[in-house]
Amino acid sequence: MRPSALYPGLVSAFQLLDKPAVETIPTGVPGVDTALGGFPRGALTEICGAASSGRTSLLLSTLAQATHRLEVCALIDVTDAFDPASAAAAGVDLDRLLWVRCGGHVLHALTAADWLLHGGGFGVLALDLGDVASDQVRRISLSSWYRLRRAVENTPTTLIALEPEPGAKSCSSLILQLTRERIHWRGPLLSGALVRVERRKPVRTAAVRFEVKASTSDQWPVASGQ
Amino acid sequence: MFAAMHGSGPLLDCAGDFSPRIEIVTADTVVLDIQGLDRLFGTPRRLAEVITNRAREAGMAVNVAVARNPDAAVHAARALTGITIIAAGQEASYLEKLPLVLLGASPEIEETFALWGLHRFGDLTALPEPGVVERLGPEGIRLQKLARGIWERPLRPCEPAALFEEAVELEHPVTLLESLAFLLTRMLADLCRRVRATNELRLRLGLEDGAEHHRTLRLPVPTRDHRACWKLLQLDLESHPPPAPVVSVRLAVEPAAPRFVQQGLFVPPSPEPEKLEVTVARIGKLLGAEHVGTAELLDTHRPGTFRIHPLHPFPPGPRGRPGSVQTSPCLALRVFRPHLRATVQLQAERPMRVVARGVRGEVVARAGPWRASGDWWTSESWGRDEWDVVLNTGVLYRIYTTGHRSLATGHWFLEGSYD
Numbered sequence: 001m002r003p004s005a006l007y008p009g010l011v012s013a014f015q016l017l018d019k020p021a022v023e024t025i026p027t028g029v030p031g032v033d034t035a036l037g038g039f040p041r042g043a044l045t046e047i048c049g050a051a052s053s054g055r056t057s058l059l060l061s062t063l064a065q066a067t068h069r070l071e072v073c074a075l076i077d078v079t080d081a082f083d084p085a086s087a088a089a090a091g092v093d094l095d096r097l098l099w100v101r102c103g104g105h106v107l108h109a110l111t112a113a114d115w116l117l118h119g120g121g122f123g124v125l126a127l128d129l130g131d132v133a134s135d136q137v138r139r140i141s142l143s144s145w146y147r148l149r150r151a152v153e154n155t156p157t158t159l160i161a162l163e164p165e166p167g168a169k170s171c172s173s174l175i176l177q178l179t180r181e182r183i184h185w186r187g188p189l190l191s192g193a194l195v196r197v198e199r200r201k202p203v204r205t206a207a208v209r210f211e212v213k214a215s216t217s218d219q220w221p222v223a224s225g226q
Numbered sequence: 227m228f229a230a231m232h233g234s235g236p237l238l239d240c241a242g243d244f245s246p247r248i249e250i251v252t253a254d255t256v257v258l259d260i261q262g263l264d265r266l267f268g269t270p271r272r273l274a275e276v277i278t279n280r281a282r283e284a285g286m287a288v289n290v291a292v293a294r295n296p297d298a299a300v301h302a303a304r305a306l307t308g309i310t311i312i313a314a315g316q317e318a319s320y321l322e323k324l325p326l327v328l329l330g331a332s333p334e335i336e337e338t339f340a341l342w343g344l345h346r347f348g349d350l351t352a353l354p355e356p357g358v359v360e361r362l363g364p365e366g367i368r369l370q371k372l373a374r375g376i377w378e379r380p381l382r383p384c385e386p387a388a389l390f391e392e393a394v395e396l397e398h399p400v401t402l403l404e405s406l407a408f409l410l411t412r413m414l415a416d417l418c419r420r421v422r423a424t425n426e427l428r429l430r431l432g433l434e435d436g437a438e439h440h441r442t443l444r445l446p447v448p449t450r451d452h453r454a455c456w457k458l459l460q461l462d463l464e465s466h467p468p469p470a471p472v473v474s475v476r477l478a479v480e481p482a483a484p485r486f487v488q489q490g491l492f493v494p495p496s497p498e499p500e501k502l503e504v505t506v507a508r509i510g511k512l513l514g515a516e517h518v519g520t521a522e523l524l525d526t527h528r529p530g531t532f533r534i535h536p537l538h539p540f541p542p543g544p545r546g547r548p549g550s551v552q553t554s555p556c557l558a559l560r561v562f563r564p565h566l567r568a569t570v571q572l573q574a575e576r577p578m579r580v581v582a583r584g585v586r587g588e589v590v591a592r593a594g595p596w597r598a599s600g601d602w603w604t605s606e607s608w609g610r611d612e613w614d615v616v617l618n619t620g621v622l623y624r625i626y627t628t629g630h631r632s633l634a635t636g637h638w639f640l641e642g643s644y645d
Contacts, residue, residue, distance in 0.1 A: 028555065029554070029555055050620065050621075051560075051620075051621045051643055051645060052620065052621045052622040052643055052644055052645055053645065054555075054557075054645065055645055056558040056560055056645035057555040057556060057557055057558045057645065058555060059558075060555065060556070060558050061555035061556075069494055070493070070494050071494045071495075071496070072496045072497060072537075080561075080563045081560040081561055081562070081563070081642070082521075082560075082561070083530075083558065083559045083560065083561045083642065084521035084523055084532045085523060085529070085530070085532075085559075086556065086557075086558040086559045087521075087558070088523055089556050090555060090556040090558065094520055094521050094522065094523070095520055095538065096520075097520060097521070098506070098518070098519070098520060098537045099518070099519065099520060099521055099534070100509055100513065100517065100518050101513065101517040101518075102513060102517070103513065103517070105513075108512055108513055111512065112509045112512065112513070115505050115508055115509060116505060116509075118505075119497055119498075119501045119502060119504075119505040120495075120497060120498070120501070121495050121496050121497030121498060121501075121502070122497060123494060123495075130560065130645065131560065156495060180620070180622075183591065183616060183622060185591065185593060188593050188594065189593055190557075190593045190614040190622075190644075192557060193557060193622075193644075210554070210555070211554060212554070212555050212556065212557045213554055213555070213556055213557065214556070214557045214644075215556045215557065
């Protein structure tokens, strides 16, 4: 006789609880959203890649979508590399983006991220380790990542880490590997780049590609020899 | 009944001995509400004599008038010497000889009165009411009732300014913040209980060497959460500790209207203002207050110009139209702060090799030069020629030279990398 037959309120220890579907937020890149389903809330997502691979462009696109939904976001900028003009060109509402400049201190950045996550209420919290050396990222202790994962669990916040290579190991729910495949030129003008995105976690998937456009500039071309 | 005092000196202190409801009409005239004082002092005349004697003891010579309404008492006290008691219904007969200038009419109306040959209150009260209304409007009627002593209005008593402040003198000088914490938390709790909300805390610490240490905290949203206020004050004191032992503490809060928020069902969650303020203050203490906030782009073409503001807990809606967000990502720039000084080898005025701190490589592709300049009409003029270059390491950089008039003599910098 099954235990639940004796008493309807009794739940078997072996019965698996229904896990609610993970809520995701769009990145603003149609190809990535269709193929990968966006970034999960209440979890850590790692965007990895070498310099000029399109990581920051993907992050700014996600922040633009979030601020457009009137969510308040935070960017913890470890190496002070954030360019507000690029963010504004990508559509980020700067009034809704808390920018924390850490001056190269990784530990301070992790502390600030922890405090902000515990404060709660942010739609997206991005930890930008993009210009930090790979060995320094690897030296971040697993307990630090675990603490961040525990802080973001069961919250509506999407925690995104931008890194040269994955460092959070088992603490991340999604890892995207970005590679720049081509740069597009139009005459003497940089017009954009083609970026390849591959999901490495939870399961590897076929790569998708998206175009990154160069924002229009105020400058004037200078004639050769001038 | 009302009593008016007219004279020079500390009238308010003297009047305060008789009634808590006092209106300051001018610097030399006050009106007291004397309703119910007959049980203490007897008749109005007896009360007026007591007031006059008290003023004389204080070194003042005052006129005192008692009447049924404040304005009649004021006019009588200003014009009639000594004590005047105006019985109800007798106001017009007492006031009819007073000059019209006491009414305080506008210059235009005073000129009209002069043209009509009116000089006394009695001259104005003798005029027919319809004619006054027809020529002077409602203001004419008001002045006529004032002249008759029958204009009724409530007293406007002066309220002492509410002061939300606590002060403590310490028996021994205190050097540790932990020792002050107990005192400050109790004072903050008391003050926050007394106000509906506050948006400013003012702390004044008296120091052993006689100096004072001032700290003022302005909160972005009004609150009465004394724990959040204490946390902010604690973080501020840790960042700016007093330079000497503390011997006295004076804490004041500025009252403010409380904050009302209507949450919508479909409004996305946002950080709680009090929590966010404390968190930002903690991060500011760790990294520097100027390193936390929201960026505001300045209205200039000069690259890399922005200003940092504190994050507003309730930022306004999006600036663009709904749906105006970019549909495809833009190539973002990661900036080197400060820009890296570079050595660039040129061939036919085109960059061929770039060397900077941590960057070295041959240029395999390039776009440019692109000229930007501005503020040439001021001493802050700037100008540069930009190139977008791809090195053989695969990284796409933005480089520029400041000597855009002569590429050979200018300095080269790496502004950042595209990512």
